[in-house]
Amino acid sequence: MAKSPEVKVAVFGRAGVGKSALVVRLLTNRFIWEYDPTLESTYRHQASIDDETVSMEILDTAGQEDLLQKEGHMRWGDGFVLVYDITDRSSFEDVAPLRSLLEEVRKPRHVPLVLVGNKADLEHARQVATEEGERLAADMACAFYECSACSGTAGTSGTAGTVAEAFHELCREVRRR
Numbered sequence: 001m002a003k004s005p006e007v008k009v010a011v012f013g014r015a016g017v018g019k020s021a022l023v024v025r026l027l028t029n030r031f032i033w034e035y036d037p038t039l040e041s042t043y044r045h046q047a048s049i050d051d052e053t054v055s056m057e058i059l060d061t062a063g064q065e066d067l068l069q070k071e072g073h074m075r076w077g078d079g080f081v082l083v084y085d086i087t088d089r090s091s092f093e094d095v096a097p098l099r100s101l102l103e104e105v106r107k108p109r110h111v112p113l114v115l116v117g118n119k120a121d122l123e124h125a126r127q128v129a130t131e132e133g134e135r136l137a138a139d140m141a142c143a144f145y146e147c148s149a150c151s152g153t154a155g156t157s158g159t160a161g162t163v164a165e166a167f168h169e170l171c172r173e174v175r176r177r
């Protein structure tokens with residue numbers, strides 16, 4: 001049997017948007033409330049995507065890196081999850097500059113990415129409309145998901161199923177190239 005493909009995924013976004021919570025949700029199907037925000041970790045995760053086993057290596061960045069570290073992470077990854085918090089407009093405004101830096105670091109290659117608006121469970125505190133996320137994703141020609149790291153069950157429908165779907169779609173995008 002052929003060796004399963006490996007995809008290196010780096011998760012970017014301002015500190016506090018829920019990157020660690022999303023990764024933990026993907027890996028364990030659990031939500032963990034508090035995570036050391038300064039922690040940067042890599043995880044291995046195997047998933048069955050379109051009947052193929054894919055090994056992901058996932059880098060959960062801290063979101064406080066300096067430019068040099070950021071560029072290093074951007075060179076390391078095959079694909080990127082750009083996360084913002086729907087209740088924090090400034091985290092949304094951080095996305096476009098991240099994308100520009102990615103383009104610059106990776107040019108002239110295509111940059112596989114997905115855009116994720118997290119904390120969709122906090123509808124009452126929403127600052128970024130779904131349409132704004134959709135528009136930004138259209139500008140970046142990438143897939144867009146709104147989800148929540150803390151509700152539903154990964155692997156099923158519902159918003160945490162969306163967490164897995166976002167990572168799987170990114171792997172497809174990487175493999176297409």
Ligand code: GDP
Nearest residue numbers: 015016017018019020021033035119148149150
């Ligand atoms: P990171 O800095 O991007 O890794 O963010 P964390 O994963 O550490 O999450 C920051 C804070 O947001 C923590 O208090 C989490 O419990 C909370 N959080 C993360 N995801 C969600 C979510 O989907 N919904 C809600 N309500 N809180 C979340």
Ligand code: MG
Nearest residue numbers: 019020037062
């Ligand atoms: Mg974190």
